[in-house]
Amino acid sequence: MVHAVNGISFHLDEGELLAVVGESGSGKSVAMMSLMQLLPMPPAEIASGRVNFQGQDLVKLKASQIRQVRGSRIGFVFQDPMTSLNPVFTVGFQIMEPLREHMGLSKRQARERAIELLELVGIPAADQRIDDYPHQFSGGMRQRVVIAIALACDPKVLIADEPTTALDVTVQAQILELIKELRQNLGMAIIWITHDLGVAAGIADRIVVMYGGQIVEHAAVEDLFDDPQHPYTRALLESLPGRHAAHEKLRSIAGQPPLLLKQPDFCPFSARCKHVFDKCLRQNPPLIAVEGDHRAACWWNPETGGVRDVA
Amino acid sequence: MIDQVSVAPEKVIPPAPGSPVAAEPRKQSTLTADVWRQFRQHKGGVMGAIVFLTIIFLVVFGPYIHGVDPSALNVRERNAGISLAHPMGTDNLGRDTFAQILAGGRTSLSVGVTAMLLSLFVGTTIGVLAGYFKKLEGPLMRLTDLFLALPLLPLLLVIIMLFRDTLRRSFGPETGIFMLIVFVIGITSWMQTARIVRGAVLSVKEQEFVLAAKSIGTRERRIITRHILPNVLSPIMVSATLGIATAIITESALSFLGLGFPSDFPTWGRLLFDGVNFMQINPSRVIWPGLAISLTVLSVNYIGDGIRDALDPRIRGR
Amino acid sequence: MFHYTLRRLMFAVPTLFVISFIIFALLDLAPNDPTGNLPLTIPPEVREQIRMSLGLGEPFHIRYLKWLQQFFIAEPLNFIEQAFGIEIGNSAERVRIRSWATRSPVVDLIVERMPQTLWVVGMSYVVGILIALPVGIISAYRQYSWFDQIGTFVSMVGFSVPTFFTGVVLIVVFSVYLGWFPSIYDTTHRVTGWDSFWVQVRQMILPVMVLALYNAAQLSRFVRASMLDNLNQDYVRTARAKGMKERVVLLVHVLRNSLIPVVTVIALGIPTIFSGAIITEQIFRVNGLGQLLIIAIQGADIPLVQTLTFIFAVLIILCNLIADILYGILDPRIRYD
Numbered sequence: 001m002v003h004a005v006n007g008i009s010f011h012l013d014e015g016e017l018l019a020v021v022g023e024s025g026s027g028k029s030v031a032m033m034s035l036m037q038l039l040p041m042p043p044a045e046i047a048s049g050r051v052n053f054q055g056q057d058l059v060k061l062k063a064s065q066i067r068q069v070r071g072s073r074i075g076f077v078f079q080d081p082m083t084s085l086n087p088v089f090t091v092g093f094q095i096m097e098p099l100r101e102h103m104g105l106s107k108r109q110a111r112e113r114a115i116e117l118l119e120l121v122g123i124p125a126a127d128q129r130i131d132d133y134p135h136q137f138s139g140g141m142r143q144r145v146v147i148a149i150a151l152a153c154d155p156k157v158l159i160a161d162e163p164t165t166a167l168d169v170t171v172q173a174q175i176l177e178l179i180k181e182l183r184q185n186l187g188m189a190i191i192w193i194t195h196d197l198g199v200a201a202g203i204a205d206r207i208v209v210m211y212g213g214q215i216v217e218h219a220a221v222e223d224l225f226d227d228p229q230h231p232y233t234r235a236l237l238e239s240l241p242g243r244h245a246a247h248e249k250l251r252s253i254a255g256q257p258p259l260l261l262k263q264p265d266f267c268p269f270s271a272r273c274k275h276v277f278d279k280c281l282r283q284n285p286p287l288i289a290v291e292g293d294h295r296a297a298c299w300w301n302p303e304t305g306g307v308r309d310v311a
Numbered sequence: 312m313i314d315q316v317s318v319a320p321e322k323v324i325p326p327a328p329g330s331p332v333a334a335e336p337r338k339q340s341t342l343t344a345d346v347w348r349q350f351r352q353h354k355g356g357v358m359g360a361i362v363f364l365t366i367i368f369l370v371v372f373g374p375y376i377h378g379v380d381p382s383a384l385n386v387r388e389r390n391a392g393i394s395l396a397h398p399m400g401t402d403n404l405g406r407d408t409f410a411q412i413l414a415g416g417r418t419s420l421s422v423g424v425t426a427m428l429l430s431l432f433v434g435t436t437i438g439v440l441a442g443y444f445k446k447l448e449g450p451l452m453r454l455t456d457l458f459l460a461l462p463l464l465p466l467l468l469v470i471i472m473l474f475r476d477t478l479r480r481s482f483g484p485e486t487g488i489f490m491l492i493v494f495v496i497g498i499t500s501w502m503q504t505a506r507i508v509r510g511a512v513l514s515v516k517e518q519e520f521v522l523a524a525k526s527i528g529t530r531e532r533r534i535i536t537r538h539i540l541p542n543v544l545s546p547i548m549v550s551a552t553l554g555i556a557t558a559i560i561t562e563s564a565l566s567f568l569g570l571g572f573p574s575d576f577p578t579w580g581r582l583l584f585d586g587v588n589f590m591q592i593n594p595s596r597v598i599w600p601g602l603a604i605s606l607t608v609l610s611v612n613y614i615g616d617g618i619r620d621a622l623d624p625r626i627r628g629r
Numbered sequence: 630m631f632h633y634t635l636r637r638l639m640f641a642v643p644t645l646f647v648i649s650f651i652i653f654a655l656l657d658l659a660p661n662d663p664t665g666n667l668p669l670t671i672p673p674e675v676r677e678q679i680r681m682s683l684g685l686g687e688p689f690h691i692r693y694l695k696w697l698q699q700f701f702i703a704e705p706l707n708f709i710e711q712a713f714g715i716e717i718g719n720s721a722e723r724v725r726i727r728s729w730a731t732r733s734p735v736v737d738l739i740v741e742r743m744p745q746t747l748w749v750v751g752m753s754y755v756v757g758i759l760i761a762l763p764v765g766i767i768s769a770y771r772q773y774s775w776f777d778q779i780g781t782f783v784s785m786v787g788f789s790v791p792t793f794f795t796g797v798v799l800i801v802v803f804s805v806y807l808g809w810f811p812s813i814y815d816t817t818h819r820v821t822g823w824d825s826f827w828v829q830v831r832q833m834i835l836p837v838m839v840l841a842l843y844n845a846a847q848l849s850r851f852v853r854a855s856m857l858d859n860l861n862q863d864y865v866r867t868a869r870a871k872g873m874k875e876r877v878v879l880l881v882h883v884l885r886n887s888l889i890p891v892v893t894v895i896a897l898g899i900p901t902i903f904s905g906a907i908i909t910e911q912i913f914r915v916n917g918l919g920q921l922l923i924i925a926i927q928g929a930d931i932p933l934v935q936t937l938t939f940i941f942a943v944l945i946i947l948c949n950l951i952a953d954i955l956y957g958i959l960d961p962r963i964r965y966d
Binding site: 355456457460461462463464465466468469470472473556560563564567568569570580583587590591594597598601604605608609612613616 | 644647648651652655656785786788789790791793794797798800801805900904907908911912922923926927929934937938941942944945946949
């Protein structure tokens with residue numbers, strides 16, 4: 001039994017873009033998918049917790065109720081556009097499905113709206129492309145279609161799980177532009193999962209850094225980059241290629257992320273931390289407030305070099 | 312702060328990989344040991360293996376233990392029920408059914424295994440040649456497609472009808488028919504094996520160790536026998552077990568249609584055929600041979616299933 | 630789509646010719662003499678005349694060409710005429726292939742017996758599919774549940790037990806002990822009204838069930854495997870994330886993808902079920918094409934054997950073609966190459 005997520009707590013305000021940053025195995029995807037009960041429930045299991053959304057606790061909802069949230073009030077964009085779309089149905093059909101299911105549109109109305117959505121996400125000749133199959137689109141185009149599907153019913157929240165990781169860099173830039181535009185025009189809140197701090201810097205209002213199934217740092221984007229508190233965040237920033245002089249060896253973080261078989265009573269990053277001391281191995285640090293909304297789960301105080309006191 | 316999503320401390324426990332990671336040291340093991348271990352976990356496969364081996368044992372040693380001559384007529388005891396002397400009763404001429412089943416088993420099983428070996432040999436050869444030598448691939452695959460397009464059962468019947476007499480004259484009634492049936496089943500069931508083997512050879516051919524062997528100048532034949540074949544063995548084994556099943560059923564079907572072995576030479580199919588006429592008075596005459604065939608084929612199918620699961624890397628090590 | 634079909638056709642036609650050659654050559658090489666069954670009192674010159682009239686005097690290739698012409702042009706026309714009761718051209722002059730045993734044209738025999746075989750084969754395939762699909766779908770969805778385990782076991786038994794055994798067992802149980810269904814097919818029975826229709830159904834049930842269960846056993850395993858392959862795909866997750874009902878996810882998204890290989894297997898299985906019919910017709914004494922083939926083979930009636938085997942071959946090639954085309958229709962990724 002693997003404890004993928006070990007106690008996270010965060011909030012999302014209306015219209016803001018929250019970036020969740022972490023490497024593979026940090027538990028970020030699992031956490032976000034669990035919000036809408038999207039994990040296959042055997043074998044996965046939500047041991048405890050609540051998800052407050054529009055006055056309901058999503059964890060407690062029955063299957064028929066959570067289905068009404070999915071796709072209509074919360075949209076989800078998955079990572080791999082090559083496999084996220086059903087190959088035997090046209091993109092039009094797949095966009096129209098949630099429209100007819102959640103909004104009760106007729107076929108004609110749904111088709112009009114679907115064309116609108118395709119134009120919204122920047123697919124040219126939308127009225128013809130609507131009858132094409134996924135394999136007739138390139139990777140970037142397919143991801144746009146997936147975004148169109150997620151936005152179809154005007155959700156309040158869009159959760160995007162590494163939507164640009166599988167695409168090449170130029171296409172990635174286009175998708176990011178698209179998201180920024182959509183956010184401006186539609187005003188929904190977005191949770192953007194990524195392993196790339198650079199991407200997060202470009203679009204986020206706030207950033208949450210995850211490691212070992214826990215949130216290790218939480219700050220507004222400028223605060224995080226100006227004054228990173230947690231050693232993991234600092235190491236991540238240091239490892240960005242842009243931060244080094246030419247010919248200097250790239251800095252990586254030695255070691256591997258942990259695979260936790262039970263809830264840790266020590267700091268999950270302690271094995272790889274440069275500043276580890278005794279307390280780190282005996283007590284798992286909670287999120288400690290540093291300044292205003294900026295919080296870090298670490299016993300080490302970078303300013304003094306000593307132990308942080310819990311305020 | 313309206314419309315917020317807040318997630319309080321939760322633990323989400325996603326799918327377990329099955330064995331705890333980094334806890335116990337992995338034992339060094341070969342592919343065969345791995346496969347064998349996985350096979351042992353497949354309940355059906357193990358049961359099938361036990362049943363099949365029991366049947367083989369019975370068929371080989373049974374006649375010596377039971378000691379009754381299958382062709383011994385004993386008209387006074389005809390159509391008898393189950394008794395200690397005749398565990399499966401007798402037929403309308405007083406012959407002991409159990410002895411007949413045992414004798415029939417020897418024939419059916421030997422036909423099954425021999426025919427399977429023949430089709431395996433043909434299929435593997437064609438598959439390996441097609442997979443390894445690009446020039447041969449096209450024509451050999453066309454040949455396979457052609458054979459697949461042939462109407463098998465009618466052609467089988469036709470061939471037997473045509474050549475039965477000649478072979479009988481040359482080799483004697485039993486051996487002649489044996490050869491004919493083995494040959495006929497063998498050359499009409501190799502296609503599936505050929506396809507599978509070709510696919511496996513194609514994927515093995517691209518692997519690095521083959522390239523390495525070529526680069527030190529190993530001759531083609533040696534590459535095939537020493538490197539390619541051992542790695543292609545797995546799908547061949549699955550084909551083999553299923554081949555036995557098909558061969559036994561085909562032989563029984565042929566005998567059942569009256570075109571198999573002659574009537575004084577029992578096989579399970581023949582016994583069924585002979586028993587149909589007496590079904591109303593002595594149904595056990597059809598039940599026993601039918602059960603024998605079904606049980607053998609079922610156990611072989613389960614073994615094949617077990618091997619196939621054991622070879623599937625997604626399931627192994629779960 | 631058109632090009633795709635055309636290409637498939639182009640493969641089919643030469644294969645057909647090669648097979649026809651094989652069938653013809655095989656039977657021609659037969660050490661068999663059609664006049665062997667005739668009474669011994671017929672003088673040798675008359676025998677020779679009979680042989681000539683049966684076309685046996687000429688060299689191999691001439692006979693093959695004549696046979697081809699007979700098979701591809703003359704006989705199909707005869708068949709259409711006989712089946713539909715119309716006349717095409719100068720049919721009286723046309724040379725017919727005649728059965729050596731009965732002397733009547735082969736085509737007549739075939740047309741006479743075809744409905745029985747088609748009924749039994751058709752019904753059993755339909756019933757088989759109707760059983761296999763739900764069983765396979767549910768087994769895949771509830772993998773490892775008791776339904777799945779029992780279903781798998783029953784399937785294994787279903788295709789391990791040979792059809793001639795199940796047929797015989799069913800006769801013993803339902804005809805001999807229970808007396809529900811007749812054990813011998815009444816070949817002279819005509820369906821004239823509701824009662825006679827019911828009688829026909831009752832006598833068809835056993836042979837149909839035997840074949841249906843055999844097919845259902847194999848097909849359900851395949852459906853299950855195909856569904857399992859698709860249930861773990863990413864697009865299923867997307868469909869759920871869209872808030873679609875589980876039933877829709879399973880029966881629209883997953884099934885549509887799973888059906889692609891299943892439909893091709895169904896199409897390719899049609900020749901197999903005709904082979905199976907050969908055996909069931911023996912057991913239940915149904916006067917269909919299968920029984921005709923056996924009679925022809927046992928009686929060394931070469932023209933009849935040739936024709937039936939050839940029809941079989943045509944069926945196989947046709948089904949392969951249909952399977953390929955269906956695959957192209959169902960899978961949009963293939964269509965446009």
